[in-house]
Amino acid sequence: MRVAFVSFETIYHRDTETNQRIHSLLELLRDRGHDVHHFCAAFWDGEIDVFERDEITYHGVCHSLEASSSFLLRLPVAIARTSPDVVHVGARPPGQAVAASWGATIARAPTLLEWYGDGGVSNTWWSRRAANSVDRIITPSDLVTTWVRELGVDPGKIDVVANPIDLERIRAVDPAENVDVIYARRLDEDANLESLFLGLAELRGRDWQATVIGDGPERETYERLATDLRIDDRVTFAGDAPLDERIAAYRGAHVFAQTAEHCVFPTEMLWALASGCIGLVEYHAESSAHELVEGWDRGFRTTSEEELADAILEASDLEHREYDERFEEYDIDDVCDRYLTTYRALQKSSGLL
Structure with a gap:
């Protein structure tokens, strides 16, 4: 399966809980043999747009964290060119979820939003738009689920998946x-x-x-x-x-x-x-x-x-x-299986399987 992750920042920019969570998912899917792509701001030297590290392909949609507007504008086309089976996007900044969903629509792929919630969940227009632009939302706990539901999200659209341990x-x-x-x-x-x-x-x-x-x-x-x-x-x-x-x-x-x-x-x-x-x-x-x-x-x-x-x-x-x-339900293999099951269910409900 080809999975397109979207997160403006990576752990190579800032080592936050959200970035750690997304990077762990990248590694879990890579270790299962899936084709993993990460669309982000470039963190490497030089002007190249595509960079491979540890068998993960990173796409530098923009070359600086100061170029967030450029990132959002270029993201839909960058995603569509990769032809992913599923698009998995982080919630910060929320605008990237909206842009990613456009790219996923062009690529005919479902979109899953990873809303980790460190720093809270702001009830803004962009947050509400992000929540309603995707097919499924994943949170790490009932606490964050409550915050996301306050954006007006249908509870049936949200799944809780904990951080994995080995x-x-x-x-x-x-x-x-x-x-x-x-x-x-x-x-x-x-x-x-x-x-x-x-x-x-x-x-x-x-x-x-x-x-x-x-x-x-x-x-x-x-x-x-x-x-x-x-x-x-x-x-x-x-x-x-x-x-x-x-x-x-x-x-x-x-x-x-x-x-x-x-x-x-x-x-x-x-x-x-x-x-x-x-x-x-x-x-x-x-x-x-x-x-x-x-x-x-x-x-x-x-x-x-x-x-x-x-x-x-x-x-x-x-x-x-x-x-x-x-x-044992929190083991890395079980958590990875939960994500893969969600991906396939989204593909099936979208008529892609």
Whole structure:
């Protein structure tokens, strides 16, 4: 199958969650043997319009991120010339979804819109037009689905597909040393690590150890807070770590705590839960993390530091695991199959199969 992805920016321009999601899909489809094309602003040197990297064909519709108008104008014809079987477009900027749908119409191909939602979903004319220009919309969570529905989109037009993880990779990594509670995220203003620390401070009389993985502009602030709360001797700030090291840490940990205020999909938490961790989530209106633990006997949803501390105590009575088969539906192969099934269903409904 020839799949045309459309995203003005790529991970080679900016390493955002949306760009990571689209790049992961490019690689999944490439690894399945599909012909993958990405229409974007050029990120390579020189004046060539087509550039191949890692068996993915990139089409530089324009040569600069400052040329967004040129990108939108040239995109329909560029797509049509490639004769794709399906067009898969990102939602930022929303104008590219409209332009991509024109190109798909010329090419007689269905259009799928990937609306990841980091940064929110703005209810603008262009966003509403984008949502109604495509055949299907994919979101990563019920949270983002709610935002998209507020644009006036028929709920039956939206599918939820989570970020994928590699379960075989988890099973191949040996567990690290045991730790009671682990937290992993970029330490910025949205990390809300203070909630976890305040909960842990309630348990000073108990025996526990915690690890914080990640770095960022607020790290020193959180290190000072741990000192002020007199728990700095129990908390290890491990800094950034590659994925295999994080997996090893999760397989050795008992509880993974998710307290961030903004999260369209908790990918890092999913790696930890599949690695056997118990899930502890502080509920926030702009976070979907609670969706992973609802109705699960190894998941806790809290709304205060007191509830968080109680949940840590309750979790201590649950068995330690190094892998949890409950999350096998999130494996890379299963997620890829969901996309391929959607592509074929769109082709069939369009009379192309």
